[in-house]
Amino acid sequence: MAPSNPSLGEAVAAEKPETLPSDTVLIVGGGPVGLLLATVLAFYGVKSLILERNQTTTKWPKMDLTNARSMEIFRKLGLADGLRERGVPSNIPYTVIISSGLSREKAITQWWHPSVDEYRKQIRTQNDGTKPLEPYQRISQSIFEAWLKESCDANPLIDLRYGNKVEIVQSEGEDVKVTAVNSQTGKRVDFISRYVVGCDGSSSKVRTGLGIPLDGGPVPGFALLVHFKSKDLARLQKQGQFWHIFFVKDGGMGGAIIAQDEVDTWTVHLFLPLDADHESISSEEAVYSVLGGMGEKYEVKIDEILVRSTYRPNVAVSRSYSALNGRVFLAGDSAHQNIPTGGYGMNMGIADAYDLGWKLSAVINGHGKKGLLDSYELERRPVAALSVEHSKVHNDVHGALGKLLLPDATVINHDSKEGEALREKIDRHYQEHDGENRDLGIEMGFHYKSPINIPDDDDSVHAPVWTASRYIPSTWPGVRAPHVFLNDGTPIFDHFGKDYTLIEFPSAVDLGSKHIADAAKENQVPLKHVVLPGEDNASKIWEKHLILIRPDGHVAWRSDSTQDPSSAKRILDAIVGTQNGEAKEKIAFGVSGSGVVSTQSEEFVLEKMGDLQK
Template structure:
């Protein structure tokens, strides 16, 4: 072998790197997953094909459960400082809005913040924790082995490989990771098209402009830099053929048809159409491949929930993947990612499809249905709360397989006050361990702290009926209840806690 061939071979060999987890996709979902892994000291490389953040923000909101997730890692204040708080939400743009202010959360509002800014804050957070984030790099394929994955990457300086333990597909609806893994993505193609434009206005409407008539539906909201987001639907939106790219003249005419004027719109920075293709991955985890966000679910952008569901996927996945790599995961823990989040995806598909129909219900019958549902929002608190709970993800609960489990098992734990610190439960949550809530009033469980269990004392919560009889609860790193006990005898209670800790391999 000649000298040039030897040098080439050495260069090829030098292009093999290692990381415990490779994440394909550096949007909000991939970045949040990277941060969760780094909080567990897992080495992670994020590969993102875009060289910079896309300022055309698809998502504009962080819903209440999303803010709770941020608070559970102590980074919510930055978002609160930069966001507009909106205490209501909409279901299919019905005229009567859902009231978030009555919900059991310290954050009874949606944060209005462009996705580009959310992504920038997530990237800053993940990099600060030590995540290796590479822009301009993309996964071209991978080979799964019994105990590792060889990931093939194309970067600015050419191809290379990364040897990793797991690969996470956070790379959108056209996910390369999902396709290479052979994970099916069944569902339905687009039948309806919505449209949007980010523009300047010479005569802007009042913030929160909403209108729905037989001529179409229209929402207009303010963006940074004096821009405005126009989003709408119209009777001509039902189609199975792509009508071509949206033009400024077309957008202007649609707005005039619905609102009666164009508000002096000009200088568009983004014009787009979006469809209601609806698909759900058959598996969120297969072998050493995991999916999260749009790689796992595709839907019509109703209610601004897509990004929120995505990084809540990552919130569920991160600690489980880390525990599996570190060797302290209980049997089936990583498989529970699918069993936890797949039903959430199914519900997302159902609600998205229902709202899609209402967004395009321009017939007299459709308008009557919209009016009926809209009247039910203020008339029925139960109806309104169900819709709000699903929109905000505050109602997400992961069912227990134990029929004798306490009713709060699997639910998200509320932000209970603690008596041994001036903090609350959200402030006590950690990505790498469980929190044991000691609600005995006499600190009967204070000595149960372990490497993966932090004990925090609180008082029995008589303000929440579901929690009134709970004397102890074990809270997962993602804030959901793993176990809850009502045992009155402290000795027996401690034995029950010990058994649960053993079962969880903590």
């Protein structure tokens, strides 16, 4: 009989190696990033095989917000409506409360984020390019992941195999060999594939097996998480309906509760020092302790404890996103890990999956070149560094409570001048530092810098100044193109093609768009040409007459005209990765004290990483 949990050494005799067709991508890890990568590949007609070590999807809520940029990606894939149907209803606002305990009638302060319905009204009214097309959506990862798995199971281009734990990834000539052990049979199977993507989480076997180092490490302290059912809304929502409540406790930020579905499912986080004995704390006690804040324990009727675990966040970025001469890639938590503040972690993975997915598909389908794959690391890695830095910025807002509560935290619940003054001080602090889940510049204002984006040839025009708090609309090459509603009420994004799109705002003279279209046809690059006459608002926001859009909605090139067929060919060669790749400079990205991504040489350094590990 095969061992129930065989290691590689104990595994029974290996089966015959399974060689995948050259047009099939092997994905290690069937969590949300791996499932979405397979979905993106299938969207572009490319097959994939997913190997997932677990027997089913996660029971844990994990992430609880799909941000606006991620929702734009799901809209492109035709999945936005299905995701929203399973999430929190669209009329419920996303209120974040700061409380000293539910025994008090009023919270200290709150951040109000509009409901999806309210956000849509803002987007429709403020048609100036500064807003996303899609609002965010609250949805628990346990629901999100199960739904995405169902979608993958129904897709004939996706082969999803649960219960296969990958142990070894190594070179096999020009291909990659992946060795996995089936947890049911104990049999070892070798898979041979042209391309492999590690979406296997923070302890990635793909990354560690290939010796790719991480820069960063775990943060001090950990959290005890209790996921539970309760319909005791009168007591839970005593200070108002909420998405999150952060609780002041023991002279600092002591815990939080998350409303997962606005019905009966909740998750409590009890923040503990590293030397705490979490096993001595019952699940019920953890819930009551967090909800009590600075006061006595606050009991609610718990109907069921669903799951319980501990969690110690890591803050890290992989030193490389690829290996084995561009045959193996990392995406999601295998490439970067983040603390939860800001909600950047899984949303970063979603963007990784789409970026790598369309680029791999273009190469496999024949019109993309190696430079496209090289651009994945050049573009996505600095964005990971940016999100890591700003999740720390958001975390520091909560971390500042310790100093704000001095000299006497206990007065916070007193109905006295001292208590009122302390509560007002905390209120001001949170209102002055309200960027968490609000900073659109982090979510969609980043600028991809790689050779597949062609800079303006007009030296008098400068790239938009980046700011964390706002998305500044621009069509500067490398940035996300601005959303705008056209005269007929349709969003310009809905006119994009599946692959590349040439947007033309025509003028009285010939702009030479035919040269771009002819070059695309000659190079067999799929291109949709969209002509938009009379669109004064959109034309003003989009800045140029001709804008070439990548499959991910970022700008590849722009100009007011192109009259030279040879220039058009050079443009098409560059955007599909023909002219770059082989001479790629080995660089890495760090985060400066100002939060702006900076280029460094030799080693990847997050300058403030040490602060998180003290």
